[in-house]
Structure formats: structure tokens, C-alpha cells
Amino acid sequence: MDSEVPIAILINEKTVVYGRDAEHLWKMGFYGELHEGRLTLLPVETLYLVENGKIKVYLDNRLLSFNELLHYFLRYDPEVWIKYVIYSDLRRRGYIVKSGFGGTSFRVYEKGAEVGKNPANIIVYGVVEGKPISLNELKEIVATAKSLKKEMVLAIVNGQCEVAYYKVSEVFT
Amino acid sequence: MVAPFKPIVVEWVGGNFVVWDFEASRWLYAHGFYGMPIKVRKPKDLNFNSPLVLSPIEALYLLDKGVISIVDGDRILSRSEVLSIVKSKHKLFNELYTVYCDLRNKGYVVRSGMKFGADFAVYVHGPGIDHAPFLVEVFPMNEKLDPVDIVRAGRLSHSVKKNFIIAMINPATNEVTYISFRWFKA
Numbered sequence: 001m002d003s004e005v006p007i008a009i010l011i012n013e014k015t016v017v018y019g020r021d022a023e024h025l026w027k028m029g030f031y032g033e034l035h036e037g038r039l040t041l042l043p044v045e046t047l048y049l050v051e052n053g054k055i056k057v058y059l060d061n062r063l064l065s066f067n068e069l070l071h072y073f074l075r076y077d078p079e080v081w082i083k084y085v086i087y088s089d090l091r092r093r094g095y096i097v098k099s100g101f102g103g104t105s106f107r108v109y110e111k112g113a114e115v116g117k118n119p120a121n122i123i124v125y126g127v128v129e130g131k132p133i134s135l136n137e138l139k140e141i142v143a144t145a146k147s148l149k150k151e152m153v154l155a156i157v158n159g160q161c162e163v164a165y166y167k168v169s170e171v172f173t
Numbered sequence: 174m175v176a177p178f179k180p181i182v183v184e185w186v187g188g189n190f191v192v193w194d195f196e197a198s199r200w201l202y203a204h205g206f207y208g209m210p211i212k213v214r215k216p217k218d219l220n221f222n223s224p225l226v227l228s229p230i231e232a233l234y235l236l237d238k239g240v241i242s243i244v245d246g247d248r249i250l251s252r253s254e255v256l257s258i259v260k261s262k263h264k265l266f267n268e269l270y271t272v273y274c275d276l277r278n279k280g281y282v283v284r285s286g287m288k289f290g291a292d293f294a295v296y297v298h299g300p301g302i303d304h305a306p307f308l309v310e311v312f313p314m315n316e317k318l319d320p321v322d323i324v325r326a327g328r329l330s331h332s333v334k335k336n337f338i339i340a341m342i343n344p345a346t347n348e349v350t351y352i353s354f355r356w357f358k359a
Contacts, residue, residue, distance in 0.1 A: 090359065132318055135317075136314070154354075156321065156323060163359075166357055167355040167357045168355075172279060172338070
């Protein structure tokens with residue numbers, strides 16, 4: 001059974017899966033970017049799939065644990081843990097989540113949507129307890145969503161990694 | 174609001190702005206829900222017989238609109254006297270007054286949000302008519318916001334569908350932007 005878990009290879013910050021496994025993972029939940037039988041996964045996708053036993057990740061022929069992977073990715077991106085907290089929370093709730101527009105943002109598809117067929121209607125922007133945001137930043141986030149004609153949702157992460165979601169929009173215009 | 178023929182007399186007494194005349198009280202309450210009738214906390218209709226207490230910000234706004242004049246005993250208070258009274262009541266007076274005027278001038282009914290834990294409770298039609306007010310919290314533009322404060326404010330407004338609004342003022346133009354937060358069950 002164990003040998004059937006797809007094997008992925010780390011190449012710098014990217015995780016790559018080839019062949020039938022690549023197709024399988026894509027169809028399972030639209031993970032990664034599929035190009036000519038080669039699936040490239042983001043760090044958050046890699047962590048999520050490893051945590052759920054859906055892939056095994058190797059670096060120089062050595063199998064990495066979730067914890068080793070996390071530390072590996074943190075060297076590339078100090079925000080990878082917060083991104084992972086939000087990403088996995090949304091995935092567990094049944095959303096399809098793709099990378100967003102920089103920072104801790106994600107494009108989120110409605111439950112049951114098909115990537116490539118349906119648009120991502122929601123942008124989720126992560127903010128963290130104890131890391132204040134300026135009002136200008138908030139204003140820009142809202143303006144961005146408006147110009148893209150998407151719903152903007154703030155994902156607020158507290159010290160226990162609980163996530164609360166708030167839709168934000170401009171009113172009384 | 175069209176000002177009445179003669180400004181309504183408001184007395185600055187005991188730390189409050191009070192309208193003693195019942196007819197004038199009813200008129201102010203009926204024309205934009207200004208003030209609070211002392212004897213009727215939640216007026217069912219506009220036929221109450223009660224003096225009316227104006228909040229400091231309401232008093233200044235109505236004074237600026239020429240609707241009222243404010244007296245202390247038999248002396249009429251100047252705008253600057255009223256202003257210094259109102260300023261002493263609010264730490265963020267400039268910001269609060271800018272937002273109050275902006276919303277009133279846009280036609281909303283703006284009342285104190287104190288009992289909801291917010292700066293203002295804003296109604297489209299009025300209290301007792303709207304299902305629930307919008308709760309508005311005023312922030313100076315240079316202030317930073319801890320994301321968890323958003324959650325806290327959301328909890329406070331639990332009874333009003335966890336819906337609340339932050340008002341921020343552009344210091345260069347005095348323009349106000351309102352950002353609404355609605356709890357999203359993901």
C-alpha cells in the first residue's frame with residue numbers, strides 16, 4: 001500500500017511529481033500546475049499533501065518528514081507557516097485554493113468548482129495577530145478586490161493558529 | 174433638513190445640551206432622529222412629551238446647520254465656546270466630527286454607538302425602522318490595526334450580524350473611506 005503513495009522530488013522551492021501520479025493529484029483536487037505530465041507544487045501544497053499522506057517527498061534520495069520539509073521551506077519563505085495554516089484551513093473546509101497575488105494571498109474557488117472552467121471568485125488575504133496592518137494597506141486590499149471584481153476575505157490568524165474570516169468591502173460611497 | 178423659521182433654543186445645563194420645549198424636541202427627533210427624549214428611551218412614535226438631550230456632536234452639527242442656538246442661562250454661547258465643550262468630551266473629536274458630518278450630509282441617520290461598543294450606530298431610515306444599525310468605529314489614518322481587534326469588534330457586534338465598519342480619514346483631503354467587515358462562515 002505504502003509504495004503506492006506518489007513520490008515527489010524537491011527542486012529548490014518547488015516540488016515536482018511526474019507521470020500518472022501528476023495527473024492523479026491534479027484530478028484529485030487541482031493541486032499544483034500541470035504541464036506536459038509534470039506537476040509542480042507550491043510549498044503549502046506540498047506540506048498539505050504530505051500531512052495527509054498523499055505524497056512522499058525526497059531530497060537527494062532521502063525521505064523528508066513534515067517537520068523537515070517545513071524547516072526546508074522556511075529558509076526560502078519565512079511566511080510559509082502562516083500561509084500553510086490558512087491554506088490547509090481552507091482546504092479542509094472544501095475549497096480549492098491556488099496562489100494569489102503575492103504576500104499571504106490566495107485565489108479561492110467556490111466549493112465544487114473546476115479550475116480552468118470556473119473563475120476563482122474570492123481572494124483570501126492572510127493577516128496575523130500581533131502584526132498590525134496600516135489602514136492604507138487595508139484600503140489598498142479592498143481597492144484591489146474591487147478592481148478585480150472579486151470578493152475580498154481577510155483570514156485572521158491568532159496565536160493558536162485559529163482562523164476567522166471576514167468579508168471586507170467599501171461602503172457608504 | 175430645512176431649518177425651522179427660528180433656531181430652536183438648546184440649554185447647556187448640568188453638562189448636557191437639553192431641548193426643553195416638547196414641540197421642538199419632537200421636531201428634532203422627527204427630522205433625522207436627533208437627540209434622546211429623556212422620558213422615553215425608545216420612542217414608539219413621534220408623539221412623545223419629553224425634553225430632548227442632544228449629544229455634544231449633535232449639538233455642534235445642528236449649531237453649524239443653523240437649526241439651534243445654545244444658551245447657558247440667559248447668555249448665548251458662541252461657536253468656539255460650544256466647540257471647546259464638545260472637544261473636551263471626545264479624545265478624537267476632529268475625526269469623529271468629520272465622520273459624523275460626512276454621514277449626515279450623505280443622508281444617513283447617525284446616533285451614538287455606545288451601547289453597541291462602537292463610535293456610531295448608523296441607520297438608513299432610523300432606529301426602530303431599520304432592522305439593525307451599521308456600527309462604525311473611527312480610526313485616525315496613521316493608526317495601525319491589529320487584525321485581532323477586527324475579531325474583537327466582530328464579537329461585540331454579534332447581535333447585529335457581526336457586521337461593522339471602520340471609518341478612516343485621508344488627512345490630506347479629509348475624505349472618509351468606510352470599510353465594512355462581515356463575518357464569513359467559510
